Amino acid sequence: MVVKVFKNFFKRIFSNLFKNKREIKLGFYGPPNAGKTSLANRICKDFTGEEMGTVSKVPHETRKVQFKEKVEIAYKGKKMTFKMIDTPGIATKIDYEDFLKYKVSKKDAKERAKEATQGVIESIKWLDDMDMVVVVLDATENPYNQVNITIIGNLVARKIPVLIVANKVDLKKADIKKIEAAFPEYEVVGISAKFGDNLEEFYESIFRVSKKV
Amino acid sequence: MNKKRGSGKKIGDISQKTSSSANSSRLGQIKGFSIQFLPYSEIKDLDSDDRIKKILGILLGNNILILQGRITPNEEARLIGDTMAMIGHIANFRGIELAVISGNSRDSILGKMKKGIANALAGGDFSAITVMGPATIVKEIKRNPKKIELFLNR
Numbered sequence: 359m360v361v362k363v364f365k366n367f368f369k370r371i372f373s374n375l376f377k378n379k380r381e382i383k384l385g386f387y388g389p390p391n392a393g394k395t396s397l398a399n400r401i402c403k404d405f406t407g408e409e410m411g412t413v414s415k416v417p418h419e420t421r422k423v424q425f426k427e428k429v430e431i432a433y434k435g436k437k438m439t440f441k442m443i444d445t446p447g448i449a450t451k452i453d454y455e456d457f458l459k460y461k462v463s464k465k466d467a468k469e470r471a472k473e474a475t476q477g478v479i480e481s482i483k484w485l486d487d488m489d490m491v492v493v494v495l496d497a498t499e500n501p502y503n504q505v506n507i508t509i510i511g512n513l514v515a516r517k518i519p520v521l522i523v524a525n526k527v528d529l530k531k532a533d534i535k536k537i538e539a540a541f542p543e544y545e546v547v548g549i550s551a552k553f554g555d556n557l558e559e560f561y562e563s564i565f566r567v568s569k570k571v
Numbered sequence: 572m573n574k575k576r577g578s579g580k581k582i583g584d585i586s587q588k589t590s591s592s593a594n595s596s597r598l599g600q601i602k603g604f605s606i607q608f609l610p611y612s613e614i615k616d617l618d619s620d621d622r623i624k625k626i627l628g629i630l631l632g633n634n635i636l637i638l639q640g641r642i643t644p645n646e647e648a649r650l651i652g653d654t655m656a657m658i659g660h661i662a663n664f665r666g667i668e669l670a671v672i673s674g675n676s677r678d679s680i681l682g683k684m685k686k687g688i689a690n691a692l693a694g695g696d697f698s699a700i701t702v703m704g705p706a707t708i709v710k711e712i713k714r715n716p717k718k719i720e721l722f723l724n725r
Contacts, residue, residue: 450651451666451706452658475655482652502714504669508651511644540716 381428382571383487384440384564387513388494389505390417390447390474393525395424396551397494398444402426404557410444416460418474420446423484433561438568445484446477448505485512489571490519492564497524497532497548501540510541519570521563524548528555604633604708611640611697619646623653630667630705631657635721638701641671663707670712670719673699 386394399409411424426442454464454471462470491513495501513520522541524534528550538546547563549556607629614622622642627650629636642650647669654667673696702712702719713720 448651449666450654450669452655453665453706472659475658478655479652482648485648500713500715502716504647504671504712504714505651507671508644508647512648515644 381439381441382568383443383489385443385445385484385488385491386494387445387481387485387491387509388447389496389499389503390449391415392447392494392496392499393551394447394494395420395444397492397523397525397549398424398426398442400551400554400557401431402429402442405429405431410442416457416462416470418447418449418452418457418470418477420444421470421473421477422446423477423480431561431564433558433565436565438565443484443488445481446474448478448481448509449474450505452478485516485518488513488516488518490521490568492521492523494523494525494551495537497526497534497537498529501537506540510544519567520544521567522546523560525551528553604635607634607636609636609638611638614638614642619643619649622646623650626650626703627653627657630703631661631664633705633708635702635704635709638703640697641673641699641701665706667703668706668709668712669701669703670714671699671701672714672716672719 386398388394393413395411395413399411399413402408402410406426406429408426410426411420413419423446424444426444429440429442431438431440452471452474454467457467457470458464493506493509493513495506510520510522522537522544524532524537524546526532527534527548532548534546534548545563545567547556547560549560609629614625617625623646626636626638626642650667650669657664658666700719702721704712704721708723709721710724711722713722
């Protein structure tokens with residue numbers, strides 16, 4: 359009996375030590391063109407000097423899950439190591455004709471649509487593997503989009519800590535209050551991934567939410 | 572279906588005008604679909620696979636589906652995944668539009684508990700309504716906490 363108590367005590371101490379040193383799998387989820395890759399790039403550039411992926415005005419630019427391992431985020435004397443996972447935007451419909459208005463050829467548009475559908479499937483599959491997720495929303499768009507609600511609902515069902523980022527606050531149409539009203543139970547941080555606005559608050563929130571992992 | 576991509580038309584306008592043949596030309600090419608209401612009892616006893624199969628079957632038949640209640644977030648994600656797998660394999664299928672309108676998300680903890688117990692006893696969230704439609708017919712579903720607006724392709 360005494361041996362068992364000691365065993366459990368040491369097990370708990372060692373697992374806690376290990377937990378603090380391990381890499382936290384940090385996913386970036388959201389609808390297409392919300393700025394997931396821009397934000398992931400910004401973080402990677404700040405702490406590793408390298409970017410994660412390409413960004414574009416054409417929706418579904420990220421069509422495969424992208425990783426960056428061992429990204430050590432240091433903020434106000436605290437350090438944490440993350441495996442960053444940038445996922446393709448989740449959508450309920452993909453029409454190749456929508457890409458034609460961005461002067462993409464018909465052949466490329468069809469190929470892009472095909473890859474984008476696979477990307478959505480891949481993003482959904484990866485939900486189970488995340489330790490923590492940043493849901494990136496475009497602050498100029500209606501937050502009551504069902505894709506946002508479905509993503510957050512799935513994270514809650516899996517007990518994965520969530521931080522909501524209202525991106526593109528540099529734009530006039532941005533409305534963080536609307537996002538806060540739509541998701542009153544979550545912490546919402548307004549940022550501009552493009553210009554690096556308010557990233558201090560974002561890093562602070564990341565550290566706060568990561569305590570729930 | 573060769574539809575013109577227009578600015579969209581509210582479903583409220585459409586339902587008033589579909590009965591009039593004189594007005595049908597004004598509706599462009601919106602024809603050949605129906606609105607189907609599905610009581611939750613129809614899917615209550617099905618497993619997730621069969622629920623999704625049933626819903627997709629209705630949507631692929633060019634129907635707008637109004638479902639009493641809602642499916643689980645996990646089923647919603649699977650529905651999106653299955654939808655994506657079908658694009659490119661089924662002619663003219665470009666995905667779906669989907670929206671759920673449910674009770675007040677600002678309920679107190681006690682209110683949420685009460686709702687949770689009521690849902691568990693009833694076997695589903697009957698206070699919600701789910702609207703879905705194939706993207707070839709439904710251009711957009713705009714929702715805010717209190718209403719859903721359905722815009723159709725013309």
